[in-house]
Amino acid sequence: xxxxxxxxxxxxxxxxxxxxxxxxxxxxxxFEIVDxxxxxxxxxxxxxxxxxxxxxxxxxxxxxxxxxxxxxxxDTLKAIKVDGAQIILEAIGGGQDTPEKMEAYIKRYRNxxxxxxxxxxxxxxxxxxxxxxxxxxx
Numbered sequence: 001x002x003x004x005x006x007x008x009x010x011x012x013x014x015x016x017x018x019x020x021x022x023x024x025x026x027x028x029x030x031f032e033i034v035d036x037x038x039x040x041x042x043x044x045x046x047x048x049x050x051x052x053x054x055x056x057x058x059x060x061x062x063x064x065x066x067x068x069x070x071x072x073x074x075d076t077l078k079a080i081k082v083d084g085a086q087i088i089l090e091a092i093g094g095g096q097d098t099p100e101k102m103e104a105y106i107k108r109y110r111n112x113x114x115x116x117x118x119x120x121x122x123x124x125x126x127x128x129x130x131x132x133x134x135x136x137x138x
Contacts, residue, residue, distance in 0.1 A: 024079060026051045031079035036136035041078060043097045047089055054079040055088055084131040091128035094121055099132050 022033040027049065037043075037057060044058035056079050058072040065071055082088070096102045102125040112118035 024051050024054060026054075026056075029074060029077055031056060031077045034078045034080055037080070037138060038078060039138040043088065043092055044072065044077070045089065045092050045097065047093075048086065050079075050085070050089070053081060053083065053085055055082045055085040080135055082131060082135065084128070087124070088128045088131055091121070091124040093124075096121075096125065098137065099129060102129055102132070 024031050024033060031054070033054075034057070041057040041059050044056040046056055050056045056077065058074075058078075059076050061071045061073055091102065094105070096105045106122050106125055106129075109118040109122050112122055
């Protein structure tokens with residue numbers, strides 16, 4: 001893990017200063033460290049391709065290349081330091097990337113049979129939900 005306190009690769013919005021921003025670099029991507037999920041951001045489902053202990057967040061581009069596209073703004077990436085980040089990343093594989101979506105999935109598949117994918121997803125989400133409730137969602 002590399003922490004870049006200069007944050008010279010980031011665009012600054014009004015009211016922010018370089019001295020106050022902390023970033024991490026994972027592969028070719030630079031993430032600004034935040035303490036809550038900003039409005040318009042979602043968990044970026046990149047699996048194990050993230051620095052351990054950090055949950056990657058992204059924002060979708062306003063214009064997508066095709067219907068149903070999911071292209072992100074790579075210059076606005078953010079991350080939250082979270083114990084259990086990998087547990088959350090394992091649970092969001094089916095697209096349930098918020099506590100509300102996970103709760104709905106768990107309710108819908110509460111009678112899933114052991115050994116099925118749905119049952120395993122329910123178990124992953126049950127493990128991830130307490131962790132996800134520890135940080136703020138805007």
